[in-house]
Amino acid sequence: MKKRWISWWFGNIFWIIVFGIWAAIIWLRDVDGAGVTQTPEIKSISLIVLLIAFIIPVFFQIIWLIINLRMSKKNNYTI
Known part of the structure; x- marks a missing residue:
């Protein structure tokens, strides 16, 4: 895996953990x-x-994913 994919996965894991803790x-x-x-x-309103x-x-993670895929x-x- 390339460094950009590894950093993308770490970014996703970070945001999932942060969201889970706050929830x-x-x-x-x-x-x-x-x-x-x-x-x-x-x-429920607070969770929304x-x-x-x-x-x-x-949104930023999706943009990053599209850039990584392209x-x-x-x-x-080019190989």
Whole structure:
């Protein structure tokens, strides 16, 4: 594997771990930072907000994937 693919996989693993940790923190907390008791509805809304925030890294990862695929295809034809 090329370095760009290895770094792409590490980037994906990093974002999956970060998302999982934040999702667990949101779902397992009973009271948020403002002192509001968390109901399942509020927790679900918080998870939706977290998903919206993670659209940006997913977008960049998809662009990076497309670039890697095109570079790999380009390098395979020049052999």
